[in-house]
Amino acid sequence: MDGYMGKLLAVDLSSGEIQDELLNMEYAHQFIGGSGLAARYLYDLLDPGLEPLHPANPLLFVTGPLTGTRAPLYGRHVVCARSPLTGIWNESHAGGFVGAELRFAGYDGIIIRGRSPKPVCLWVQDGKAELRDAGHLWGKDTFETQAIVKEELGDPRVRVACIGPAGENQVLLANIIHDHARAAGRGGMGAVMGSKNLKAVAVRGHGRIPVADEERFKELARQVIEILKDDFMSDMLHETGTACAMEQLSYLGSLPSRYYTQGVFEGVETLSGGFMADTILTGTSACYGCVVGCGRKVTVSEGRYTFPEIDGPEYETICGLGTTLLIDDLAAVSWLGHLCDGYGMDTMSAGSTIGFAHYLFQEGIIGPQDTGGLTLQWGDPDTVVELLGQMAHKKGFGALLSEGSRRLGQRFGVEELAVQVKGLEVAYHDPRALSAMALVYSTSPIGASHNHSDMYWVEVGRSLEEMGIPFTDRLEDAGKGPLVARHQDWRSVTNALIVCAFNNAPAQYHADLLNAATGRQETLDSLLHIGERIWNLKRAFNHRLGLTRADDKLPQLLLQPLSEGGTQGHVPDLELMLREYYEARDWDPDTGKPSREKLLSLGLEEMAGDLWGLGQ
Ligand code: SF4
Incomplete structure (x- = not known):
């Protein structure tokens, strides 16, 4: 092919x-x-x-x-x-x-x-x-x-x-x-x-990639480039990066701050993509073949943290190393992100785990006797610099943090307080403000990732009508199950293709490009069927590793209402949503396993045998 x-x-x-x-x-x-x-x-x-x-x-x-x-x-x-x-x-x-x-x-x-x-x-x-x-x-x-x-x-x-x-x-x-x-x-x-x-x-490498229909492929690619050049969201991403909407997200109450105990961050203006563009931005960067260029380059020559041009932080990093820790200094957040990149450490999980340690310290659950004498105060980037170094080298208190928040919670007998799902620290889109994210996080095959369904975009107005995914009320829980399942199936396709989630071209273009490149004859429906197959395969993979229905859950802190901000005290009704979701997916409500019939209908005979036994 x-x-x-x-x-x-x-x-x-x-x-x-x-x-x-x-x-x-x-x-x-x-x-x-x-x-x-x-x-x-x-x-x-x-x-x-x-x-x-x-x-x-x-x-x-x-x-x-x-x-x-x-x-x-x-x-x-x-x-x-x-x-x-x-x-x-x-x-x-x-x-x-x-x-x-x-x-x-x-x-x-x-x-x-x-x-x-x-x-x-x-x-x-x-x-x-x-x-x-x-x-x-x-x-x-x-x-x-x-x-x-x-x-x-x-x-x-x-x-x-x-x-x-x-x-x-x-x-x-x-x-x-x-x-x-x-x-x-x-x-x-x-x-x-x-x-x-x-x-x-x-x-x-210097080779050529074989394409079935060169002329058609070239024309489709040209059309997509034109669409993206005219696209408002693409412009926003280029001008202000992935942190382009931080003020709006804070307004909605979906900006996790002070380790998920706030959805609004008072210092958001000094962390936003717009502020970055007005102050420390000195360049942009793009991936291969990208006409958007959401990457940031920043330079700071005055203040506590100064550096020559480095890669600037994107949204998730600003949240992990900024809002989560109540750090509102963009230069400091940029430097912390740079340290993580140099050590080779995930900014999202590192920031969240350090945030959890701060939370435990402030709640009196741990103290200086546990942290090697460090005092963990909100808004203190110097201590975070120290902790990141300890984590990367597995030294001191950092050795504990280097294992992530679930193990940190287990160590002090408070695993339920760690904001993680299946061991992965939760991404920075609060489900109390964007209810679909409750299902996204609790059912994602890798833990609480936003990359397996960015339904938060749909809930703030970027619907996918052509995929049958309309705009829905962000604080409404009922009816989300089938929509999230469909959105996950589509993201399974785009993660298989693999295309950046910021490619805003209509979905049909992705099918057309695939067909022109490979000679396949896929429609959006047939691609969704493949996406569903992939989603169920990963689910079967995890069940084989011991995952159970009980692992589809949200951490305790995300089930506590926020007293301020745009969530209006909303807490997602996860049980209701999961019931609808399992039904839409044809997953067994007791075990969470895809039904045998579902697996067979997707051509996953081997997985049906592994999960349910042969011939049942
Ligand atoms: S491909 Fe995506 S992540 Fe990479 S620069 Fe373009 S928009 Fe950003």
Whole structure:
């Protein structure tokens, strides 16, 4: 099938063996690519009995059939493995140029198994690959690592995905950084890389991507570019970044602050994308093939935190390291984000876990005797600088924080207070203000992620009418179940394609582009069917790992009404929503498992057998 390079690179770090493997085209047909394809592969490859950081567990870098083509905002890749943070399925999507470069090098993805006896860098170039010694890179931060690898390979256009000290130390919040500060951020994929002694993956290619109908594809891509150039939201993202709507979100009460005990942040004006544009913004950046360019470059030359141009924070980072901790100094938040990027640590989970520690300290549940003498006060970036360093190096109190908020809560007997679902820290869209997010967080296959359904956009007016997902009242709970399920199915498709969520072109364009690239004949309905298949596959994957109905829940703090702001005291009725949701999904209300009939109707016979036994 056109659109695919037709092969994967299979690397065994234990033996040093590297070989090409033909892409399973049946899987590509059923699951498209990206995290859909990765989930199908990992279902085969994973031994559920092994711990997530066991060397035999695979780590996958996967692209989609449009990655690296001229289709705009299709330059992404995804990193997948069993998460050491949550213990379940994980997919960590990333922008930048690595995905496109991998395809130019001739591969749809990389499957990495085993553990190298010493630190190595995997170097992939135009259909060839080798393992290079990386002993001299061990201990270096992600910025130095990228620079040194490029220098050694003698080509500044080499793309380097690497870990920093956090990944080396197998910090459970460790991520993988590439293209300066782009991140495969969530779920501890950097720890998986570190556990394999894999410091970096460097990629360079010059090949062509086969497209079935070049002329039609070119014309469709041109039309999408024109649409995005005229799109108000795209303009906003370019001018003010992903923090473009912070004031509005605060007004609605959906801006988690003071560790989710406020939905409104008084200092929001000094953290917003508009404020950044007016003060410290010195440039923008874009991923491969992107005409939007939501990335920020910032420079600060005066004040407590000064730095030459660095990558500026996006919305989730501003919340994690700003509003959550009541830090309203944008320079400080930018610097904290930069530290996380250098250490190779997820800004969202790191900020949330530090926020949880602050909350416990302020509530008197922990004290200086637990924190190594540190006083945890809201609005104190200096202490956060110290904690981030401790976390990355697993030192002092930071060693506890480096395991995430669920384990921190368990350590002090207050797990129920940690704002996490299935072990993943909750993203920064409060379900008390945007009720659909209650279902999104409680049922997402990786824990409380917003990347598996950004229904908050729908609830503030960006409906998807052509997908049958209309605008709905953000404080209404009834009726959300079927809509969220449908939205998740669509996001499963876009995460398989893989396209940036900020590509605002009508959905039909994505189907048309896929068809023109591959020669398929998909409609929106057939794509939704594939999305549903992918969603249920990931659910089956997690049930095989021990997930139960009881894991579909929200943390206690998110079920307490907020006294101020736009939530109007609303608390989502999660039980009602889950009932509707299970019914819409045809999932068993007692166990949460997809019904046998549902799995069979989606062509998931193997999963039906695994979950329900043969012939029942
Ligand atoms: S909109 Fe932002 S995240 Fe999306 S592709 Fe463009 S630069 Fe990357």
